[in-house]
Amino acid sequence: MIAILLAGAIGLLFTLFLTPVFIQGFNRLRWGQYIREDGPKEHYAKRGTPTMGGVIFVLGSVIAYLIAVYTAGEGPTATGLLAMFMMVGHAVIGFVDDFLKVRKHQSLGLGGWQKIFGQVIVAAIFALVGLQFVNDNDVPVISSAISMIRDTPINFFVLGAVVGTVLVVLWIVFITTATSNAVNVTDGLDGLATGASIFAIGTYGVVGYWQFNQQCDAPRLSPDVAHACYVVHAPLDMTILAAAIVGSLVGFLWWNTSPAKIFMGDTGSLALGGALAAFAIMSRTELLLVVIAGLFVIETGSVIVQRAYFKVTKGQRIFLMSPIHHHFELKGWAEQNVVVRFWIIGGLLAILGLAIFYAEWAIAAELTL
Secondary structure: HHHHHHHHHHHHHHHHHHHHHHHHHHHHHHEEEOOOOOOHHHHHHOOOOOOOHHHHHHHHHHHHHHHHHHHOOOOOHHHHHHHHHHHHHHHHHHHHHHHHHHOOOOOOOOOOOHHHHHHHHHHEEEEEEEEHEEEOOOOOOOOOOEOOOOOOEEEHHHHHHHHHHHHHHHHHHHHHHHHHHHHHOOOOOOOHHHHHHHHHHHHHHHHHHHHHHEEEOOOOOHHHEEEEHHOOHHHHHHHHHHHHHHHHHHHHHHHHHOOOOOOOOOHHHHHHHHHHHHHHHHOOOOOOOOOHHHHHHHHHHHHHHHHHHHHHHOOOOOOOOHHHHHHHHOOOOOOHHHHHHHHHHHHHHHHHHHHHHHHHHHHHOOOOO
16 A cells, blocks of 8 residues: 555656656757647647657656555566556657657647557557466466456457467557557647546556455455455556556646646657556456546547548538537637536546446355355
């Protein structure tokens, strides 16, 4: 518990007090945001606001996590290291994209397929390495089965080791690219993606801590509910990293809320998506991610629906503009109102996901062997 609190506190203090230093540095480097020309006119005033702020909270999260685990005397596990790899790997992709935007003086950086290629590489490495690392009970970091709250009977390895491995990699690549791009799409208003990520990643912190206490080899596990235990690799380590990220995001939000002094950029949004995907995969709650990160699903869904409807009707639109947060802006909602109301939706969906997670355990605990 001390390591969790320490990680959150260090992450918070790092971003809260050092973000102004980074802002000054980014201004000197002229790392300013370029605004898409077809967006709401109110956003033109944001042109030149420092971007690539994801560097700050990614760095803060890594430092906070490492200090916390070494202070606890344990050191990082494969779970923590692989989750950090997903976060940092996607941050690097986003940084390249942001840097190209700044260098070209436009709102377009890497091409869509170039970004996806980078995401595929990072996710594939994560999957292949995660299948190799096991704990003392031979539980791998990454399962070969599709999971909802626990592993389902759908296991890719029934088709053989080679085919199964390929299918696991493809499944994880799909989850990762979908999640990282969903967070990226949501990052369009001051503080929106930051606040929504706090809810979603914070929920995974709670999930990890519950799994740690109810792990099948947990010393405090009650015999009465032992049959409802969780088979996971290192849930406490996941919780410590989640606390470090949440703490860092809270401190960053102080400067990122409207009117933002700095934007997270693709550096931050892709990193958060990568971390979210890693948490869902390692906690065996892959399908539950659709609920916990429901706001990101809604935002991405609005883009998909808009484009599909536009093509089918040859030019007509459902929304005034997608993603859907811009639709409400163009309807006259103030940016702060859109952000806070979307935060509420994101928070409620995260709570719903947590409720489903706990309800499954409660039902499983009532069943007899």
